[in-house]
Amino acid sequence: MGDAASDESSEDADPREEIMEATYSALGEHGYADLTMQHIADHLGKSTSLLHYHFDTKEDLLVAFIDHIISKFREEHLPPDDLPPEERLREFLDLWVFDPDEQERAAMHLALLELRSRGPFNEAYREQLVRSDELLRGTIEEMLRDGVESGAFESVDPEPTARMIAATLDGARTRQITLDDPAYTPTVRDELADRLVEQLLADAEASAGDESGG
Amino acid sequence: MGDAASDESSEDADPREEIMEATYSALGEHGYADLTMQHIADHLGKSTSLLHYHFDTKEDLLVAFIDHIISKFREEHLPPDDLPPEERLREFLDLWVFDPDEQERAAMHLALLELRSRGPFNEAYREQLVRSDELLRGTIEEMLRDGVESGAFESVDPEPTARMIAATLDGARTRQITLDDPAYTPTVRDELADRLVEQLLADAEASAGDESGG
Known part of the structure; x- marks a missing residue:
């Protein structure tokens, strides 16, 4: 291929x-x-x-490669800004799930995991990895903030919530590929969608109810 | 040392x-x-x-090493069974947080991350990693099941919830060590403790309230 x-x-x-x-x-x-x-x-x-x-x-090329996959992720895969916050967050969670037959994608993430384990020893890699993390968390924070501002979500602090979501999705993917266990990411996606998203929505409804009731 | x-x-x-x-x-x-x-x-x-x-x-030795750290984790670090479920779960979350000055621990987890990325290519490693995952998830599942059975927690399905908690803690640690960002695990631990544990407790109180009220 x-x-x-x-x-x-x-x-x-x-x-x-x-x-x-x-x-x-x-x-x-x-x-x-x-x-x-x-x-x-x-x-x-x-x-x-x-x-x-x-x-x-090779190091210069790989630094450019990390930059490339970050740009590609932003340009091609992120759900559009104009979707309702709930739908946007759900579509974002779906991005992390991949089929067991997407072997090349799994293999590439595995190679990136090896590269990531060199982060503490390689300043150029680490700078790109930190940039990638800030971008990922920034994207999630923005979705949460938009949802809170529009009243669709409860009033959460976007920073730590985004950090938790980034960690959860990363951990699920890492465990899926290293353990060769295709259930990991879909299960964790469903848990986040059913538990976290529903909680964000339910508490927003409750506080909307409080306001109209009191 | x-x-x-x-x-x-x-x-x-x-x-x-x-x-x-x-x-x-x-x-x-x-x-x-x-x-x-x-x-x-x-x-x-x-x-x-x-x-x-x-x-x-060296491979045989490293397979024994993974087995060794699993045993040590079970024997020395797990919170005692007789703690109340909430306290046990909180102590378990605390286990994952480590200070930036615990350099040897961070370095060892980084080396394990490299080893884990060899999992798909090495059957002996992968078997141990799968065993380690089952043990970790089993421990979390047991804590959740005990909490549900005693009425301390809401009635969650322990399997997917445990999988999500394992992924979240693993992802937080991976990001902490690869990005050299000491805030990751403490922030994610706090989020799990404040959000997930409180949710487990609140829903249990709500359903206990329903039962006594209806």
Whole structure:
């Protein structure tokens, strides 16, 4: 699948975009620790000199790759801002669930987990990981804040609530892929949707009721 | 610190126990990918031949190590069964919080994260990781079930709730250590204690109220 992608590339394709796609496939196939520039070049169907023209080192390329998946997540996968807060939060939770047959996605997340375990030893990785965390939490905080402001959700503090949601989804995915247990993310998504979202809604209704009643 | 431990060892100390303690320190110092039998032997203050007398390979030793930390967690850290369910659950949540100055503990969990990312490629590791997950979830399920049966907690389904709690705590710790962000686990512990535990208690009170009132 990775190599086939290069056959579809046209003359005017963005070479950095193609390198990122090849990195996605190569990370999924080889993992982080064993990944070489040659593996990425093989998936790209080009020479390593092309890679080195764009990136001095494998580390530089991987820093750009983390940036790439963050941007892609923001641009392509986030539920639209104009959805009602409840629906937006539910769609966001759904993003984390993936089918057992999405092997490449699982393999890529596993490779990222290896890379993440290098965070404390690699300042450039860690900066990108912290940025990714801030973005993720910022997205969740914004959804919660919009819901609270519109009166759809109860008055929660978005910061710690977003931190908990980010941790829960990350932990579920990590356990799903490392234990090869496809039940983890769907179960945890359902728990968050049934328990947390319902709680946000129920308490908002209760306080709306209090206001109209008192 | 690791080497000093061997000075304290007496003639009748359990050699496997000492190897496990040396593995803990060596994993914390070198991480998983770079760990060698020589590193463990250095922390033990003995030769690698002693290690090989007990374990054929580094993989065998690490499988025994996962087993060791599971046993230690069960024997030494779990809150006593006879505590009231609410207090037991709160003490359990506290176990996951550690101070930024517990560097060895953070480093060891980071090394375990690297090892966990090898789970899908290593059947022996994965079996131990699955066992560890079942034990963790089983412990949480038992606390929830006891609370429900005694009427202290609302009537939740312990299985998915335990899975969510395990994922949340794991995700918080993973993010704390990989992002070097000491706020993660304490914030998430507080959220679980304030939100989930209070919800379990409030709903139990509400349903007790329903019963006495109706």
